Amino acid sequence: MPGVSLSPPGGLLDVLGVGAVLLDAQGRIVLWSPQAEQLFGYSAAEALGRYAAPLLVPERSTALVLRLFDEVIREGRSWAGVFPVVCKDGRIRQLEFRNMRLHDDQGARYALALVTDRAALREVERDLAFSTLLIRQSPMGIAVMDTDMRYVSVNPALTRLDGVDEEGHLGRTVRDVLPPTHAREADTVLHRVLETGEPVIDREVLGSETPGGRGHAWSVSVYRLDDSGGRPLGLSISVTDITARHQAALQAELARERLSHLAEASVRIGTTLDLEQTARELAEITVPELADIAAVDVLDAAVRDRPAGISAEGGATFRALALAAGYPTVAVEAADPTGQVARYGAERLVTRCVATGQPVAVPAVQEEDLSRIARDEHAAGLLAKAGVHSYLAVPLIARGEVLGALDLKRTRNPKPFDHDDTILACELAGRAAVCIDNARLYRQQRSIALMLQRSLLPTPATGSTRLRIASRYQPAGAHSEIGGDWFDVLELAEDRTALVVGDVMGSGINAAATMGRLRTATQTLARLALQPTEVLHHLDQITTGLDPYFATCLYAVYDPRGNRCRIASAGHLPPVLVPARGEPRLVEVVPGTPLGIGGGTHSTVAVDLCPGDLLVLYTDGLIETRRDDIEDRLEVLLGLLRPVAGSGDSLEQTCDLLLEALRSPENHDDVALLLVSPTE
Structure with missing residues (x-):
């Protein structure tokens, strides 16, 4: 005993x-x-x-x-x-x-x-x-x-x-x-x-x-x-x-560990709509608890939204998205390089897993199995050197479509993959597959929306012969939806030029489409020789019919006769006037109510805009952040423009300067930027 x-x-x-x-x-x-x-x-x-x-x-x-x-x-x-x-x-x-x-x-x-x-x-x-x-x-x-x-x-x-x-x-x-x-x-x-x-x-x-x-x-x-x-x-x-009780307790403990693992996965997987990040999160959640080495490979056709064209006989083209290891090991060198696209042969087990949509397990890996796990003989030798003794591949399936596979190997963990491990791996892969599919679909939809929005914006060369013009449109960070920001430069009668910057509140394709409607309406109204306040009044009525969307807009008309610029705002941030000789300042234009509220009033302010002066119009994505006060950010903008006055820098250089200094990859809003300067 x-x-x-x-x-x-x-x-x-x-x-x-x-x-x-x-x-x-x-x-x-x-x-x-x-x-x-x-x-x-x-x-x-x-x-x-x-x-x-x-x-x-x-x-x-x-x-x-x-x-x-x-x-x-x-x-x-x-x-x-x-x-x-x-x-x-x-x-x-x-x-x-x-x-x-x-x-x-x-x-x-x-x-x-x-x-x-x-x-x-x-x-x-x-x-x-x-x-x-x-x-x-x-x-x-x-x-x-x-x-x-x-x-x-x-x-x-x-x-x-x-x-x-x-x-x-x-x-x-x-x-x-x-x-x-x-x-x-x-x-x-x-x-x-x-x-x-x-x-x-x-x-x-x-x-x-x-x-x-x-x-x-x-x-x-x-x-x-x-x-x-x-x-x-x-x-x-x-x-x-009490053998039966002890074994039951062990099983219950294993079940609790698996539930805890799944709960942690729910928090850690899918934190963004970035495809590669989601794949990394899946790989990292599996080591070292479930596997010593984990890789996530997806079908390249799935990423490109094309028919997969995979078969158990012909192989398929994969894209290695993520790799994680619980400790430094030469097995990492045997993995398919992350980010690369390669053709996986039909004999590889990961190919069979994706072709059949079923898990493939080799509890006790033999020497002949390594050639079906690795991409070539050299990689098989590295896996043998690393001590890979058990292998498991489970498919990534979302909405009935096989997107790829989660590839798992054990080296230090002495236990072979068993039925319970397969169930857990399938649960993790299933949850991650939905997130990967969401990221994939988001990337496709965002690309479509971005193309739509860019098609609705004017080309950089559009503008008046009386003005030097530079413009930029920059979408939000890769993990955010596109917005409804736009700008426009419209030639009017009597050598006048209309300058427009606007921002539809919201994001996605619908916001971009609404932006297109407002831009078209603005172009039509501008040619009626209306005052800036009248243009905004009519735009407000139009936007009210586009419920639930609202928009801010800055409408200005530059008249080279007298070098005057009349500006009206519908809830938009004030433009910046940079005199050729003097300090940059915010134009004191009354903000007015945003478009779509209905019944709002707007007023006009007139400023001198002489040759060599610079007028900067922008949307809130240029200066707003989640951490900083808007007033502080406006001061930063003025500080960046201070050296520009009379410097002779091109407008294109100034655009790049502002975007580089004020924007970051994680910005969650797009930005439209328009710089104009009268010519001699």
């Missing part, structure tokens, strides 16, 4: 309150456990040395009890059942008994009674019946040791549990009976219980695993037995086979 070590009370025996009572051949109580005191009400001092029958048995049951006791003592007949017992307070309780005969090293016979409350036992039995962890409880083994810690009595159940017969126990110590690997620990525990009197209850002891992977487990409890004077008489040991 394996060794014993301490654990806190709270096991099954403690819940049941199993009492141990040892009777001598005359029926006197010679051993009385603390649990017996709890059950009967008599302390050890009150019970020890007394005859059990007159103390505990109702008069009507005395004859039966004496006969059964006689059978136990004389015949060694063990029995079990429910008997009424008279407690110290006079109550009669129905208690469950297990009785058996024990022998000491002198040949004396004892009747050992294990007793518990019937109601408590029935409650535990009902609980156990519904418990998945305790399918069936094995019989309990019992042993009694003397103060020299030699076995003086064992029951048949114990001999079955440890495989040593009764004679092999009696007179011997645990060092003589248990395997050496466990005997020393058990001997230490027994000494401690004998010295302190503190019991060890429900201590789980594990045996070595069998070749099939299943190890035995026992619940061991050790009590010190005292006489009526408190003098230690020895030890009582109970052993229960």
Whole structure:
């Protein structure tokens, strides 16, 4: 029997309150456990040395009890059942008994009674019946040791549990009976219980695993037995086979770990709509918990939104998106280079996985398997050097379409991939596949929307011969949808020029389409020779009919006769005027209400715009950030334009300067920028 070590009370025996009572051949109580005191009400001092029958048995049951006791003592007949017992307070309780005969090293016979409350036992039995962890409880083994810690009595159940017969126990110590690997620990525990009197209850002891992977487990409890004077008489040991419970607990723990892994994956995978980032998140979530090396390969056709054209015979073109390793290893060098597109042969297992849409597992990788896992012989040699011993590939499937595969390898983890690992990998791959598909679709839709928006914007060369013009449109960061920002330069009658910058609130294709409508409407209204405020008034009415969209707009008309520029704003940020000689300043134009609110009023401000002066019109994407105050950012803009005044820098250079200084890759809004400067 394996060794014993301490654990806190709270096991099954403690819940049941199993009492141990040892009777001598005359029926006197010679051993009385603390649990017996709890059950009967008599302390050890009150019970020890007394005859059990007159103390505990109702008069009507005395004859039966004496006969059964006689059978136990004389015949060694063990029995079990429910008997009424008279407690110290006079109550009669129905208690469950297990009785058996024990022998000491002198040949004396004892009747050992294990007793518990019937109601408590029935409650535990009902609980156990519904418990998945305790399918069936094995019989309990019992042993009694003397103060020299030699076995003086064992029951048949114990001999079955440890495989040593009764004679092999009696007179011997645990060092003589248990395997050496466990005997020393058990001997230490027994000494401690004998010295302190503190019991060890429900201590789980594990045996070595069998070749099939299943190890035995026992619940061991050790009590010190005292006489009526408190003098230690020895030890009582109970052993229960809890292998089924232990295995169930292991399975439950594995299930909890997998659920925790899936919960973590839900948080870590799909944090952005970036295809490569999502693939990296999938690879990283699998190491080192599930695999030592992980790779994510997707069909290049899926990324390009083309028919996959994959077959189990012809292979397919893949794009390696991500690679992760739990530790530095040469196996990384064997992986397909991240970001590259390559043709995977039909013989490769990852190709078969994607072609069939089914997991492919090689629990125990042999030398011939490496050539089907790696891309070539050199890579196969690196995998062998790295110690790859188990392989698993699971498909990435979203909305019924196979997008690629998650490729897993184990090197340091000694366990082969099993069915549970495959289920977990498929769960992770399934969740990631939806995120990858979303990122793929988003990339396609964003590209379409961006093409639509660019097609609606004027070409950089558009403009008046009376003005030098530079313009830029820059979409939001790669992970954000496009917006509805636009600019326009319109030639009007009498050499005048209309300058327009606007921003449709919202994002996506719909916002871009709304921007196109407003730009068309602005072009039409501008040719009617309306005042800036009148143009904004009509645009407001048009936008109101485009519910739920709103827009801001800055409309200006430059008249070279007198070098005047009349400006009106509908909730837009003020333009910046940079005199050829002087400090840049914000034009004090009344913002007015945004387009689409309805019923708003707008006013016009006139400023001088002379040759060499610069007027900067922009949308909020140029200066707004999630961290900074808008006023502070406007000051930064003015500071960037201060050296431009009279510097002779081209407008194109100034556009690049502003975008480089004020924009970053993570900007979540697009920007339209328009710079105009009158010519001589």
